[in-house]
Amino acid sequence: MQPHYFLSIDGGGTRCRARLTDRQNHLLAEAVGGPANVWSQFEAALASVEALTERVMTAAGLPPAARAQTAMVAGLAGANVASVKARLADWQPVCASLRVVGDVDIACLGAHQGAPGAALIVGTGSQGVLWDGERFSRVGGWGFALSDHGSGAELGRRTLRLALLAHEGIVPETAFTDRVMGRFDRSPEAMLLWTQRAMPADWGSVVPEVFAAAQAGDPHANQLIQQTADDIALLVRRLMGADGGRLALMGGLAEPVQPWLAPDILAMLVPPLGDALSGAGWLARQD
The missing domain is CATH 3.30.420.40 (ATPase, nucleotide binding domain)
Structure with missing residues (x-):
């Protein structure tokens, strides 16, 4: 019934x-x-x-x-x-x-x-899938520790690592990296303790600040987002193969990351x- x-x-x-x-x-x-x-x-x-x-x-x-x-x-x-x-x-x-x-x-x-078509989710985590009308083929989706390339959580992790490098004078400090460290009272130890309980969504919480800093011209923020776009391209090219096809880019990063995507990736995108x-x-x- x-x-x-x-x-x-x-x-x-x-x-x-x-x-x-x-x-x-x-x-x-x-x-x-x-x-x-x-x-x-x-x-x-x-x-x-x-x-x-x-x-x-x-x-x-x-x-x-x-x-x-x-x-x-x-x-x-x-x-x-x-x-x-x-x-x-x-x-x-x-x-x-x-x-x-x-x-x-x-x-x-x-x-x-x-x-039939493909989708790549780039939200807190990331995973891609191709549906041929009968079965799914997938890439990624193996969790924050091993996978999640091009995701908000991974972008957040890279951001915090870079902010710590800047705080220690290993790379140039900017107003953006200082604001990120300000989340932890500019204390590396406080940041370390935070990582012990942080979930992927917590790592991704800094992402809006990264895009805002990139729009303001911060070179670190631009580099971080470009790394994310390159990771997305890596997954897409494996998922779609040489023939391309219809790809829906979905999730919280799907729209803001598009200006950093390569032309061949943009050509595949459909709403x-x-x-x-x-x-x-x-x-x-x-x-």
Whole structure:
């Protein structure tokens, strides 16, 4: 029997979003919550999803029994990792059906409305995916310690390292690097202690300052963003191959980084036709 309702979940490293629709694709409710990266914070991520599920059901005025008539597709950061997939097999929220994929997968489906194409998410983390109409091919997505090239978290880490170099006189200090150190009372030790508890989203919190400094002409900020753009190009060229194709660049860095991208990368870009939640909704209706 076809479900009465469709619940789309988009869980990233910074926030989790939920959208509830009916058979006619009418929007019933939406909600936003905390991070939902099942690799870095497995239990907290699932708690975010469950909390958002309750919120949208309540906002839509549906009784608890409606969950058993709901098809859920959850696109979660970190769901591409095999060991995480094994843990997710034991997750059994009350619903008519459940499908868990990576957040980049639903972003790609939403961007191209289910048609073949590619997407590269450059937000707190980064990952690319190519959808050929039947299967996904992916690059990146192996977490902050090993991967996340071209991401906000990686740009933040490079920024803090450079600010510390400038603070110690190893590279020239600028007003920008001094402002970054000011976040830690200009104390390397305070910065060191911060790194012990910092999550990827915390590292990425400095990114708006980097772009503002670049617009003001700071050479360090320009160099940092160019490094990010070069990392994005590295992923795109591997993902797309020599023939190119249609690429949706998505995430918080997608728009501001474009002036630093190489011409061949810019030539591939197409505007997303929909968001990740619409991609999850599309996938839920295929089952």
